[in-house]
Amino acid sequence: MPRLVVISNRVAVPKARGVPGAQGGLAGALNAALKANGGIWFGWSGEETDKFTGSINYVRSAEGVTTATIDLEHQDVEEYYNGYANSTLWPLFHYRIDLTRYEREFGKGYERVNERFAESALPLIEPEDSVWVHDYHLLPLGERLRSMSIENRMGFFLHTPWPPTNLFVSLPYHERLVRAMLHYDLLGFQNNTWLESFLHYCGKELGADVAPETGAVTLEGKTTIARAYPIGIDFDHFMSKGDTGEARQAQQRLMASTRRRTAMIGVDRLDYSKGLPERLDGISRFFDRHPERTRDLVFIQIAPPSREDIGSYQQIRATLEQKAGQINGARSDVDVVPVRYVNRGYAQEELFGFYRASKIGLVTPLRDGMNLVAKEYVAAQDPDDPGVLILSMFAGAAQQFDCDGEGALLINPHSADDIAHNIRIALDMPLEERKSRYEKLITSVREENVQRWTENFVGDLAGVER
Structure with missing residues (x-):
């Protein structure tokens, strides 16, 4: 060769x-x-x-x-x-x-x-x-x-x-x-x-x-x-991260901090292509429609900064901080904060643990070549109790993850209504359907590595x- x-x-x-x-x-x-x-x-x-x-x-x-x-x-x-x-x-x-x-x-x-x-x-x-x-x-x-x-x-x-x-x-x-x-x-x-x-x-x-x-x-x-x-993704290499103490500690850390609430996670570079402001608008719409579920769901957005010398990236960071603050200001209680916005990166071992602890993965780019976070989220799930992937129809991964409508929940990331509607579906999805969708997705992730x-x-x- x-x-x-x-x-x-x-x-x-x-x-x-x-x-x-x-x-x-x-x-x-x-x-x-x-x-x-x-x-x-x-x-x-x-x-x-x-x-x-x-x-x-x-x-x-x-x-x-x-x-x-x-x-x-x-x-x-x-x-x-x-x-x-x-x-x-x-x-x-x-x-x-x-x-x-x-x-x-x-x-x-x-x-x-x-x-x-x-x-x-x-x-x-x-x-x-x-x-x-x-x-x-x-x-x-x-x-x-x-x-x-x-x-x-x-x-x-x-x-x-x-x-x-x-x-x-x-x-x-x-x-x-x-x-x-x-x-x-x-x-x-x-x-x-x-x-x-x-x-x-x-x-x-x-x-x-x-x-x-x-x-x-x-x-x-x-x-x-x-x-x-x-x-x-490098499937075997990524799965090996789940066997580490760092991954298990990260999983337990997140689960303990959410106190029986369902964790929903997004992991994206701080970039306007990722649809982060639109994502927060959809989450805000969900809480507006279902205020009683503030104690059922917590959203964790991990957004490491990138290209900080470019003005449009500085603007999106300010926009995200404002939107996250508005949601938390309207929906928080002394013991409840619905959105956690984290402006830093984590090692793969920790991300594996965070993915495993999160029952909804929210991946909503406005346009993306592929999006490997979607594949990592699926790979990290517990086969006996998997989470649900909500995925933008405009991510490259959508062509592999549609699975004839029985894989990821595909959404229009420009629509706050669509995001809110599918968060509710994911939050209430029964175990058997979650397992069925996961099995189709994990086959693709494992084989198309x-x-x-x-x-x-x-x-x-x-x-x-x-």
């Missing part, structure tokens, strides 16, 4: 293992891929330097995963990361055109940093390696590497949604960006919805020859394959004809 070179914006360096927040969904997935295939993981260190040199920092973990990182200049971080990646592409890809900023300097910084990534990664790539690039930060990286005479098989996976054509064309130079993507041999998307949007764009705007049944996109004699590869995701993508990339 060829060695794997993974390239992503950030790298989870070995020293960060076990630190809360250090191992996100992407980090866990890529570590699993590298352990299985061997190779190297390259990206930005997260550190700034006065002058970019391209000097590479190497770290080798006890598990055999080598990481290689570079430092970026402050201007790079502002224009490439805070700017084009997270103030232009991120909101646009999550259908938030109202928050999308189109700044010429952002675009220049994005192109400059992709060039720097390519120049720095070039010496790491050996002739037989397969190169796997990740996410919206590095859409044009394949084209840059091709211009440097890299002929290796190269694949790209997008962890976010891909927006409809009528939204994507609002991006200046959108054609140039997609033409750059077509220098990869294989493009991966989280589900068929995002894949179909991409194929539609290629046919309508580029005039490419698109074969939807195979995902082949042919433009000017070059063919790229585009397919859906739903990402999963990160190892299968990796094997499918890497296997297809190895089979691409060049």
